[in-house]
Amino acid sequence: MMLSATTDRPPYRTASPDRDMETTANGIKIRAREVHAWYGDNQVLRDITMDIEAQRVTAIIGPSGCGKSTFIRCLNRMHEMITGARVEGSIELEGQDVYAHEVDPVLLRRRVGMVFQKPNPFPTMSIRDNVLAGLRLTRSERRSQGDAIVETALRQAALWEEVQDKLDARGLSLSGGQQQRLCIARALAVEPEVLLMDEPCSSLDPIATARIEDLLHDLCERYTIVIVTHNMQQAARVSQRTAFLLHGELVELADTNALFTSPADSRTEDYITGKFG
């Protein structure tokens, strides 16, 4: 079920009421309320309340160690894979609490896909097998349509033209940028609703980065995208909404243009103007 943003004004700080109006057109895909997260005794997220809109790119920026990766790892319950890690608060995906007892994290992750910082294609698999990995790993019945799925996913990831003649080559034989697009194709082949990207371009050169940024524009027509980046220019280029995290707290969440041109919080201003970071 889709909840409208107007029914529940989020308690985060916003720059001005009219800016809020621009964003209410899309439904809320993910609703995070008072999320706290820890690694052992070390609290890395404090009281994060944030709405993520459907079919939009939401960027999360902030200095290293501010908890931005942890936050998106809470969204698909990857955070709990680390020993000693725990989460409190509620995160709803289309109104369903993802931390509810009856939710299987494995099934959740098929709806909320993830692309990691470093390209990590499966080394023992070919390009084709990498794209199909999600379906093979999970023994999905859609495997029979393998070739079609491979082509669709690779086209969506803007990689098809480059690899269509060598689908049986190893995934590792590709360049870093191609490998990362392969990982995006791999995530898309499972047909998730949300795509989480954890600094997906941080190990790529500017040309490969530009290709992936272009890709995001097309992908957000179908997917809800949350991208973590330490690169503010990238956030400005690819996202419609931007959240600024500092020391595990959400300082500001606003339309990207607004956040970068007239931030409501002085800490946001200091960060985007390079006073610290």
Add this chain to the structure above:
Amino acid sequence: MSTPDPARTRPPSRLAEQLVRALCLTAVILPVLLLVGLIVDVTGQASERLSWDFITSFPSRHPDEAGILPGIVGSFWLIAMTGTVALPVGVGAAIYLEEYGGRGRLANLIEVNLANLAGVPSIIYGLLGLELFVRALGMGRSLAAGALAMALLVLPIVIMSSREALRTVPRTLREAGMALGATRWQVIRQVVLPMAMPGILTGAILAIARAIGEAAPLIILGAITYVGFLPDGPGSPFTVLPIQIFNWVSRPQPGFVVDAAAGIVVLLVTLLVLSGAAIYLRHRFERLREG
């Protein structure tokens, strides 16, 4: 900092460099020479007895008629059964410890104990096997009892090397699999195990090599030394290569020393074939892994 004086920054003593090189080279050559010496010596002694006849005959009271067939067949039975038990159990234990078990004090305790078990003299495993399998479980002096004791003996090796191998698989790949909506086991089976395979196989080679050369626990377990028949199943009495060799060396007649030498050659060749096959397999998996 001022520019360093080129005369003072030249590499440290070339003499020391060469000395270390020479020492390391010696460390390589010495064992190889010893091994070659052993092989040449043994083959020289064995040459008069080493023939197809020797391989296909049963032991005999007459040294020049004695053969090693029951030893060969027994050894193959034994390692096949040992492997069937030790590899699945060992790899399974390693998977549990690495992938499912936590990283606490208990894990450390298990780690230390495994290392200790690997160092326990094999004769102790023989005693354990005698008490547990032969007597308590009533298996008698059979291949099955021998293989189970041998499996216990090599289990720590298999577990430790498999754990090492599993540890070389980067966490990022496990996360990639989990993020695709796979369960832990699906990720282990299709991502982690294929990548860890070369290392696991190396452990298997070591374990099998150890098992095939081991005689002490089997002597206690009652492998017999004079066998006029071939084992026909897990319940059958048996002998193995090292025990046959041990038996011949302890005979007074000089002819049996020749038989022992020939037996050693057969054992060495068997080991060579096994490790060769395993190394070939490992390379195949490594190619798969590195692309």
